Amino acid sequence: MRKIFIFLLVLVLLPVTAKAMEYTAPQAPLEAERYMPEESASFSEDLWYVIRSSISHLQPSIAEAVRISLSLIAVALLVSVLETMSGMSKNIIQLVSAISVGILLIQPSNTLLRLGIRTVQEMSEYGKLLLPVMASAMAAQGAVTTSAALYTATTLFSTVLSVGITKLLIPLIYIYLTICIANSAVGSDMLKRLQSTAKGVMTSSLKAFIYIFSGYLTITGVVSGTADASAVKATKMIISGAVPVVGKIISDASETILVGAGVMKSAAGVYGIITIVAIFLLPFMQIGIQYLILKLTATVCSIFGSKATVNLIADFTTVMGFILATLGVVCLLLLISTVCLMKGIT
Amino acid sequence: MDTFLKATAGLIIALVFYLILAKQNKDYSLILTVAVCCLLAVCLIGYIQPVVAFISRLQILGQLNVDMMKIILKAVGIALLSEVVSLICNDAGNASLGKMLQFLASAVILWLSLPLFTSLIDLLEKILGAI
Secondary structure, X not given: OHHHHHHHHHHHHOOOOOOOOOOOOOOOOHHHHOOOOOOOOXXXXXXXXXXXXXXXOXXXXXXXXXXXXXXXXXXXXXXHHHHHOOOXXXXXXXXXXXXXXXXXXXXXXXXXXXXXXXXXXXXXXXXXXXXXXXXXXXXXXXXXXXXXXXXXXXXXXXXXXXXXXXXHHHXXXXXXXXXXXXXXXHOOHHHHHHHHHHHHHHHHHHHHHHHHHHHHHHHHHHHHHHHHHHHHHHHHHHHHHHOOXXXXXXXXXXXXXXXXXXXXXXXXXXXXXXXXXXXXXXXXXXXXXXXXXXXXXXXXXXXXXXXHHHHHHHHHHHHHHHHHHHHHHHHHHHHHHHHHHHHOOO | OXXXXXXXXXXXXXXXXXXXXXXXXXXXXXXXXXXXXXXXXHHHHHHHHHHHXXXXXXXXXXXXXXXXXXXXXXHHHHHHHXXXXXHHHHHXXXXXXXXXXXXXXXXXXXXXOHHHHHHHHHHHHHHHHHO
């Protein structure tokens, strides 16, 4: 009787149609697609291709940065003549110098800041498309709790960071730059304190954000990953034990399906990582070039220039560094989340 | 280098003459000071010209606004001149004239720099308006 029942059950299950789930990463944005390889080879080769194509587009940024640097050196050289003076005119010339440096640097800083904001928004938009794909593939692999926790965390932190950058950090950067120019022109202790407070707020908020995000990921990964691993193991044991004769075969087959879902998830994840790097790399390098050349200019000007002028150039360099750090944080957030989702259950 | 050494030697000699003349006739010593300052200014121009030419070259390479460079050059020139003349006035025992000249120089420099202030404010308005 039992054997007849099992035979009938198998007969019913056999004709059930099988549907395959497809987990593909979303298409890269048009801007980033230019720097991506047309045909995918290996991960390292694709990454190297993205790096090479980004570097080949750097030449205009280098030319612009060098042009600004030469202008700053010319202004600093002229003003340096007055270092030996002690009269009222020295303070006025310092004011003129601060205004000139401000005019030379504020427009390029604004352009690079806008570029940074655009890149952050593009990465966030792409993350919103990629992460649901990765999370569903991870859930299909059996890691339901982990995928939900990781997806929620990344979406939350990404949204908070995106809004925080646009509404809080960008206006704070402009306020900081205005205070720097005023401090260089006038040289007041109060302005100096305001300047260091603004700088402290910007850097601390970014640091705090990355610490909280990393901490959350670490805890979530350990707790939910363990829970999912136990759940999958338990399920396989139940299938193996509950279904007689073919239970072990079905249990092994389900493992094959999970491995298949993992492969598709990895493929989508790899493409997603390449796309994120393609969106991030060129703007990062453009801002990085400006940062390095400004730093070099400040070093050269410190040989002959006035302290106030050199400090003002250094302040603008700090802002470039901050934009670089912000871009890096957003990219890191997306990459860590993608890799965690690719890793699956331990 | 030779010119600098000659100028330094000439300056020391002029100082000795100044000290001798100052005891007898302060007016002549002041005239001597003015004359030596003018001679040193002529030497200075000889050294400053290549520096200004180099800065002009940097300005062309950097595509720096010509007006901005002119303003800064004029401001530096006015500051230097006012400083030297102010010190001569102090030597002559008339500090108030020297101070007045410095005030005048500061006002002229500020007046010259008005286009720079306007450009900066326009830039900031444009940027902050876009936010």
